[in-house]
Amino acid sequence: MAVPAGSSVGRRIAYYRSVVRPKMTQQRLADAACVALGTIRKIERGERGVTDATLEAIANALGIDPTRLRADRDPARTRVHDALPALSAAIATYDLPDDAAVRPVHELRTAVAEAAQWRLGAQYARIARRLPGLLTELARAYHAAPTEKRAELAGLLVTAYRSADAVAYKFGAIDLSARLIELMRWAVPEAGDPVLSASVAYVRTEIFFAAQAHTAGLRALEQALDAAAIPVTAPQIAARGTLHMRAAVIAGRARNDTAAALHLDEARALADRVHEGVYCGTAFGPDSVRIHAVSVAVSLGGDHAVHALEIAREWKPSEELPAERRSGFYIELARAQLWSGLADDAFESLKAARRIAPQHTREHPWVREDASTLRRLKRADSETLTNFAEWCAAT
Incomplete structure (x- = not known):
C-alpha cells in the first residue's frame, strides 16, 4: 500500500x-x-x-x-506473512502451469539474480512481493521448453526457490520452507550442476535445524561431502567449503565438538584457496569461515563462548560481506556476550545487527529471547532497550 x-x-x-x-x-x-x-x-x-x-x-x-x-x-512482517499464501499457491502448481506468456530467458535470469541479491541483503519483503509471480512464470517456462533447453531453467528454478525459502524459513513458515526445499531437490538433477547440488544440500540443513535433528543433519551433510567430486575450480572449492561450514555449525548444535572442529578446519583450508565472495548464492571465504567459527562456539556453548569473544575482539565483518551474514555474526556474538555477563555489549551487538539487516534481526528468535533477557536484567534501563524489545516483539 x-x-x-x-x-x-x-x-x-x-x-x-x-x-x-x-x-x-x-x-x-x-x-x-x-x-x-x-x-x-x-x-x-x-x-x-x-x-x-x-x-x-x-x-x-x-x-x-x-x-x-x-x-x-x-508491521513489515505482517505484510510478509500476508504474502506467504500467494507463495504457497505458486509452488502448489509447479507441475501444472498455465499457458500465459513468459519473458525471454535472459530476462528471467536477471529477475532471479535480483531476487538472490535481495536474499543476501535480507530484503525479505521484496522477495515476498515478487517471488510468487516469478516462480509461476519460471515453472511455465520450464514445462514449455524443449527437453534440451530445460537445464538452465531448472537451475533458475532452484535459485528462485532458494530465495523464496529464505522468506519462509526466516518468518517461521517451516512447512512451506520444507516444501520449497523439496522442490529444489526435485529440480536440481535436471540442472546438471554439481555446485548447485551442493548448495541445495547446504540449504536442506534448515529442515534439520528446525526439527532439532542435528545428528541427522550432520549425517546428511557428510553424505553430500562424500558424494562430491574433488574440487578444482573456485566455485567447486567454495561449494565444498560451505558444506564444511554448515556441518561445523550443526555438529556444534549436536554437541559434537570433535566433528565441529574437524569440519571447521576443513572449511578454513578451503577458504585459504579462494577469495571471499558469493559462490552459487552462498558467501564463502576466510571471513565467512570466521563468522561460522563464532556460530560454532555459540552452538557448543559453555566455555566455548569465550572463543566467540576472542574472534570479535580481533576482527569485525567487512561491509563487503552480505548483510544477512553480517547481521548473523552480531546476533550470535550478542548471545556469547550475554552468556559471559556482558549485557551492555550484547545490546550493542543486537543494535548493530538491526542497523545492518532490520528484517533479518527482527524475525530471529534468538534476538527476541536475548532482548527479553536483557529487559529482565536491566529493568530500570533506558527507554532504548524497551523500544528495542517492543520492536522485535520480545516478551
Whole structure:
C-alpha cells in the first residue's frame, strides 16, 4: 500500500537522515537508496507519496526497519506473512502451469539474480512481493521448453526457490520452507550442476535445524561431502567449503565438538584457496569461515563462548560481506556476550545487527529471547532497550 503525499513519513525520513544519521545528506540517501534526489526532496517535504518499494529502499539505506517510517505503523512482517499464501499457491502448481506468456530467458535470469541479491541483503519483503509471480512464470517456462533447453531453467528454478525459502524459513513458515526445499531437490538433477547440488544440500540443513535433528543433519551433510567430486575450480572449492561450514555449525548444535572442529578446519583450508565472495548464492571465504567459527562456539556453548569473544575482539565483518551474514555474526556474538555477563555489549551487538539487516534481526528468535533477557536484567534501563524489545516483539 502506497503512503500518500502529505503524510508524516517524509518528516520521519528527514529525522532519521539528519538526526540519527547526521552525516547522511539527501544526496547520499538518494544514492544509497537508488532513488532520484528530487524524489527524496519531495517526499521529505510531503509533496509526493511513496510506494512500499521506495519506502523499503529508503529504510534499508538508513539502516532501519521500514515500519519506523510508516505513519500507520503497519508491521513489515505482517505484510510478509500476508504474502506467504500467494507463495504457497505458486509452488502448489509447479507441475501444472498455465499457458500465459513468459519473458525471454535472459530476462528471467536477471529477475532471479535480483531476487538472490535481495536474499543476501535480507530484503525479505521484496522477495515476498515478487517471488510468487516469478516462480509461476519460471515453472511455465520450464514445462514449455524443449527437453534440451530445460537445464538452465531448472537451475533458475532452484535459485528462485532458494530465495523464496529464505522468506519462509526466516518468518517461521517451516512447512512451506520444507516444501520449497523439496522442490529444489526435485529440480536440481535436471540442472546438471554439481555446485548447485551442493548448495541445495547446504540449504536442506534448515529442515534439520528446525526439527532439532542435528545428528541427522550432520549425517546428511557428510553424505553430500562424500558424494562430491574433488574440487578444482573456485566455485567447486567454495561449494565444498560451505558444506564444511554448515556441518561445523550443526555438529556444534549436536554437541559434537570433535566433528565441529574437524569440519571447521576443513572449511578454513578451503577458504585459504579462494577469495571471499558469493559462490552459487552462498558467501564463502576466510571471513565467512570466521563468522561460522563464532556460530560454532555459540552452538557448543559453555566455555566455548569465550572463543566467540576472542574472534570479535580481533576482527569485525567487512561491509563487503552480505548483510544477512553480517547481521548473523552480531546476533550470535550478542548471545556469547550475554552468556559471559556482558549485557551492555550484547545490546550493542543486537543494535548493530538491526542497523545492518532490520528484517533479518527482527524475525530471529534468538534476538527476541536475548532482548527479553536483557529487559529482565536491566529493568530500570533506558527507554532504548524497551523500544528495542517492543520492536522485535520480545516478551
